[in-house]
Amino acid sequence: MAPTLRRVVAITSLRLRVLAGAADLDRPVRWVAVSELEDPTPFLEGGELVLTTGMRLTPPDAGPYVTRLVERGAAGLGFGVGLGHDDVPEEFVAAAARAGLPLVEVPRQTPFIAIGKAVSDLLAAERYEELSSAFAAQERLTRAALRPGGVAAVIDSLAREIHGWAVLLGPDGEPRHLAGDGADAGTGLVQAEVARLRSPRAPSSLALSGPARHVVVRPLGERERLRGFFAAGADRPFTPVAHTIVNTAGSLLALSLVRGRDQLAAARQVRAAVLELLLAGRHEAAERAVAALGDAPPSGPVVVLACDPADAEALYDALPGFTAPFGDLVAALVPASEAERAAAIAGTHGRAGVSAPVPTGELATGLDQARLALGSADPVTRFADLAGQGLLSLLDPGLLSGFAASLLAPLRDYGSRADLVESLRAYLACNGHWDAAAQRLGVHRHTLRYRMRRVGELLGRDLDDPAVRAELWVALSARSHTGRHSETGSASL
Template identity: 30%
Template structure:
């Protein structure tokens, strides 16, 4: 690296340090050398350039003014070249540099500035050659790591070989794809994910809670900034070589992240097709077995089905499917995990008794919660199928049970048969039948609400949720009881189902439940 010290150490140049300047000033990297005889060279001087002068400006001028001008332009220091008429460095220049903390070096009369410049050019050329060689070597190593399938972890190992920095690769979903030299927590991953969703994403990111600053080197794919190479160190602490290496690695990570996302997309498509095959019935049973085998799940043994979702109206996201997918390998169990808009379904071999399934579901929900699930999660159990041909009913039971659990505030895990006789009746019907029934009963109310701006469907739901108690329902809706009676009379007129009769109330209740089960 070209520094004042590296030039002084070349004995043939005859340089002598008169003022060392501030701490480590002699070891700061130099941009170049600038020869000038102007009293104020600041207009032409770039930062970290070393000023070479014979002091022609010194006749009748103040040395302090010259030093101040060099310091203002952030010059790296001054080399004063001795001449026959000035056989020693002016004392006022030495004093001014001392006060300003600016390095001052004396050049012997016998050595021209061109010799100093030639030496600097040689050093800089060597630096650039070494940097180019390092870049090529690192590029080869990064390409080799990715081609061997080492992935993001292999890329970080290449970086850490030369630069001992705390590094992680985190994507837009807050998933830590790799880490080396640091173990980023869930909060750090969340903040990085939020940063990546900004337009444009920040280069510097405050982590909060006294954790300091992280630097994001964006990993861009066709979809934009899908991930970041995160250096958990302040940007100002990174040298030029480190920034160049991190930027280069981020480009290579783009290939790896794009490949990973493509594989996830292919797996997700195959998994969703498997779900459709199972629900379609016996017509696709041969394909179901083959598809299960492609996921590493034996189709001819006992298979368990469960569905997981966040409680309430929170939609299932890719992060929930990811956490469920991570759980089964940790359990040593192959599984097909299928993420949908409302729930995440898992199909996996199960050699134990069905009574042991709730314990596994409990461990799963605990693991998902530790991984940072947004809100409580629930799990619906579908039971055990004897091979791939029996998966259709357990799959429907698991998803229906999950939908019932997510709307309540009680238990977190249940089999569909534990949730009431009316749900068993609805569960025995296919999705299309349930939808047609719900639409036939609730459709007239929705049409009336859309046309008149009324809220008849919401009134029915509130009345049923309050177990048919008139006063409580009216209070919940902030209306008079007579208004409630008028609304429900209109419901009876439109649908033919009167809530004051057992038959009418049951039909409306079943329609509401069928509508809820049909949303997954």
Template identity: 35%
Template sequence: MPEPSAPPPTPPVSLAALLADGSLGLRLIAGLPDAPTDRVAVHWVHTSEMADPYPYLLGGELLLTAGVQLTDAHAETYVRRVVEAGAAALGFGVAPVYDTVPDSLVEACDRHGLPLLEIPRRTPFTTVARGVWRLMAEARHRELRRVTEAQQGLAAAAARPDPVPAVLRQLAVRLGGRAVLFAPDGAELHATGRDPAPGCRTALARLARVVNPPGATSPPTSATDTVGGARLAAYALGGGQGLVLGVAAGGREAGDHTVTGVAVVLLSLLTAPHQGAAEAARSAALVRLLLGATPTEAAALLGPGPWTVVHAHGGDTPFAASALAAALGSALAETDGATVRVLTDRPVTGQAGWTLGVSAPAGPAGLAEADTQAERALRHAEATRADLVRHREPGSDALTALVPPEEAAAHARARLAPIAGSPALAETLRTWLSLHGSWDRTAVALRVHRNTVRQRIARCASLLEADLDEADVRMDLWFALRRL
């Protein structure tokens, strides 16, 4: 049956809702032997006693008639024309012309699959029309409430530290299906929700390429499709990044298009590049560095500091780095795909789903050393299965404070001179001692095999001419390593 070409702004009423309204007393007598009545949508009501109402129907109507001009010979043609016009259903009043619905009309409606409703004597056509408008008003109220709640949920998701995945999750929940953000090359950047029908993922990826085809100058901004009863849609996001939002839902509810439209706007804003005051300062600092300025000169544009460097592992989305940076109160973040590094002037606290290594606060001149501190702290955190490990500065305990720094540094250089030319040996010894001589934890922290750790420690013992099983020796070496 054709869809109405210009549906009204109010949501349709299902035929099942009309039949369930006891005050109307409507009865389905033909046209839908097996199909569910909740899939028949009534968009409006029209009354006509013309022999051929086709020219006056828009589609989607519940057409009401008392059969003033209906005859048995004419029933087949009448029903065929009503179906061709796209009417949703036919309501037949058993008074005042007919006492019962004509058999010829019942048979014709069964042949053409047109739902036929019997309207009892006690129900005027105006009462049926008023019942439809009342149900439409109730449906409109439900739609507005659903859209309002969805807008609030999407807005709250956009304010989270991980706004893009959060908005996609909220959209998938509201639509009861799947939401996907596609990269310009068609790869899934993030996906959430359930597939409403088999084959949805492949079809949705194909639909995304329709709105973002390679080399196209003016592609469509949206596209729709159906697969296995599921409704698919793809929307090109604004911002010039070539991103596409794909959604798949098992059915279509009033307000779905509005809800999805809100998500499209939010995702376009969240994924678009911005050049605010903070971004301008970062750009200026980068330009200064590229033009030969020192880190100290460039850092002055970012804020007074001091700064803390954070190394982190975790997160499972392409937006994880920016989400972590936002949670730590910074926009200065980068990732090599495995480790996220964040530079922040705020206090650092643990973050769910992340393992963090945190440096000591440093000024611009000390950021390189702070980066090394954060790297070591992260390795220690992973080896000890801690969520967060902070670097501790040498001299933070009372014992080391008893030795003058110059003498401590000289002792460290002399004691560790045999391995000074091998950073791998020095770092392995430092990590091994910090983890109380654990081979397995050291291997995890350094990301090497435990046999490699054993070989390096044995080499250190040989070069240093030290028995590393002795507690005094370990303490002496640890003291020296902390002064390097």
């Protein structure tokens, strides 16, 4: 930021005396311009301290001269005395007072070049101070990035450095971390602009400005592998130093996210190996391997969850207990006391099967139970609930239907008027009791005996064998079970 005119006139060696506009001395001085022209404004940009001896100026020129300087945005007027004028003409003092333009008297012994050097030194000092401030802020941001939870720490530090607010958003545009006053309101504004940064020809960043709101929005990562967005806002325009700080924060956030993803991927590979050790019963080796992660599998009875999430990243962060990749699934070992909470969380992220509580020495059994339960159409299915649905609920409906159709095909293809399938069903339902089965069918028991001999011949199986009876009963039951499954699936669609 440029030094103010107040700082310039405070330099005692210049011996400047304020004659008008003392209330406006806090204007920034961006340069010193020396001119003896009646109208120097074509050569000004605004913010200059204009110095003149008034050699070509007369008292009637005072009003128009001062007006032109004000309209051009001059910071002030320095009137040198002792050459063209012994004193600053009263007309110039009055005109400057009316226009609110600071006017200072420059004594004969103060060279204009001395004022120019003094302002130049102040500008250099201000620039050095700005650079030092930027370097210090960058150092603080870097230290924040190296701390645990570095991404959130960078957002917190950025909000403090710019005296405003900052927000981190995920690739989906949802806020992940907010810091600073105004972050809540600013997040809504940023989310509305995120879609623009996703488009193929999107700019590298967006700047939004309003009367009391100034916001910068930037994507994190390459557009093909977008890792999120961040935004910073304040109630005043960003200075060059603030822009430097925001850019530094963006670079640190991008690096932290990449490093974090790589570390997470490596940690999950370790967890997958630990899960394999646990399933193999090698608990001591598993504990040594997972110790490097600062974690440990739960002890005591655990519940195993087999999860098929829509967003595995979000599920890993949300689930309690020990989580690890398991093929295309996410497996979670959860203390029995946390089972219900974990199941509810898993259900909000996709589908999950939940085992019964098992000792840590029987994790393989728990995982098998959880995977069987995952086969249900419900978002969350507990293995214990499958028992009430019968053994057939554990079998794949397609495989079950194919097995039944293949096994019973010879009976359906038999050309007799006798319904061998229903006769077999009655016979098995009555546990092989001829009289009860015949009475159910409304036929003589000798007729039923004949039909069962024909069934045995067509199937090539011994109906007195309990295993054969079990297979036939499963095949007969499959028709009604798969029919109910299909109806349930259609209704759910």
